[in-house]
Amino acid sequence: MKHGRTYNAAALNHVVTPLAHWRFSQQGVLSGSVKDENLVIRDESGNGNSIMLAVANTTSTEPAATLNCMSWEHSGSNTFLQLNNDRNARGNGYYFRTEQNAPLNKETFVKGFTIEAIISLPDPFDHKIHSWMGVVTRQGQGAELDRTGEAEVLATMSVSNCKEIQWVSHPMNMSTSTTSWSRYLEEGKWHHIAIVNDTQRTLLYVNGICDYNSPVEPISGIAAIEGNGWNIGASEWGGRIDNLFSGALKEIRISGLPLHQEDWLSFAAEEELLEGRYTGEPQLTGESNYHFIFVPDPQMQSYLNPEMLEAQTEWIAKQQHDLQIEMTAFVGDFVHNSDSTVEWNRASSAVLKLDESDAAYMATAGNHDYDHTHAYLRFFGPQRFASKAYYKGFSPSRYSSYAIKNAGSYNYLWLMVDMQNVRVDLAWCKEILSKYAQYPTILVSHDLIYMLSHGDTNIPYESENGAFIWEQLINPYQQVFMTVNGHFNGNVHQICSNENGQDVIQMLVNYQDRYRGGNGWLRLVELDEQNNAIKCRSFSPWVAKLSEDAVLQYPDYLFLTGDYDEFELNFDFAARFAFVEQNKMGTSS
16 A cells, blocks of 8 residues: 655754755756756755756767756656666766855765755666666765775765665765665655764665664764865766766755754655554464464675574574474575675574574575575585484585475475576476475475566566476476565565466565565464464564564564465365375375
8 A cells, every 4th residue: 555654844843954955846946957058956055055067978989969868847736857867878968066166065064964865766777777876976086085995986875776775975084984775765756865974873764764774883974075076966986977867856955963854854755655563472373383484585684784684583493382483494695795704694693593493494595695606505505404304405506405394284395496506406306396296395496476566466477487497396296385485576475276276375575675674574374274274474573672672663563464464375284285195105204
């Protein structure tokens, strides 16, 4: 469901005195025009920091041409500036820059700062064309001040190739840069970005929600180089204009103090908000029931919020007996950067809690986990599972594996199919499925189905890799009754029929694009044989820890309750698993 949220400083009678304030509307024009390439946008603060249009050559080798790179557009009664600086387009691109004598150029923000931008990303967003676009950039390189970071710009709010907002700056009190990240922005939607520094830390907010924290050491000011100014709509690298902004600009404001949220720019956000509840705790709804748990892509948590992954594994370890957690499966992407030893150590340390408590778990790699050194195999390869009784073997690539684990009335086969090596491991996977044809099977792979939203409905689609795995490893094998994957943003489920007309439950479980890289939400799957039901819930052990010390507020839901986060499926165990008795060849392992 779409909801709107508004923050309005004027309504609270707070007085904000910004250093610079630009409204990208025709009413905000000081002089000139887009057509004549001499447009100047007024500084509404009255401090003399107007910005003037600048022209940059694109990387195209084609002759320059007149393009519709910039235009005034309307949405209701609002006017905004549309920029179309696609880097593969012919001709020149446009951005703005402060004048040489602008007071803002000398500001070092020793009392803190708040930088706000109301922007909209292009729709569709093409990561090859639109990545690392600059929104607000301080000109100059860290190297010019003998800082580490080589050609890195002094400060920039940019859009990453994954539609995240990245804030990089060189503080006055440090010799290197600091970085803050946001969650993914929805393309074509208006977003309010706020970067707030109080001389101790820097927090980055999207539509009022802070996703990731900065380092703990004091962060004060933004380094400046005499004679350099600011770019609006362009980043820099090596002292030269780099990537220009494509999308829409509505308003940008820079203040020399850390502003409270009620003092931010007035803005109404139309976005898809999560539904959930703040109270309760996971419980078995029947004494003989049992749980399987699926851990969505933890990559952003290993990267920026490792305490959330630790909270997840700690909770699983403590609750495994009371909640009859028979198996936990990690669906891939343990790390965001495969070359980061820090991230691998964080992920490994968190999972160690399961090892130490003898909690059963299996894992598969995701696209972010591969590198030429095979770091995934060093941290989560066969050697990690060698002493576990339920772990039964691994594939020729060593990336795929399988386990057999009793739960309730059945012995379940867990087949972890590696997305990158599936063709190398295909014969091995088929051999395992044939050998254990009497075992109800859950197949986990990182890339199987994805979703697209149509209004309030999430529609599942099969990926190219998912179609191959379906045809080769799911459709012909009657024992495969469930598949789970991550990789793609969002949550959706469907029930398909295999070639024998039997149901196969397929679930996409991934919260990495949500608040704080997933906010610690897990997928709990409770199997109720007595009532022929499979009950799915989404719960956050991280939020459970928060609730011990603070009153919870949005988006810190203990449980997500949307249609794709909490649901129940009818499932006739005896009928669906009839092959167990028909093909039974021996006892469990």
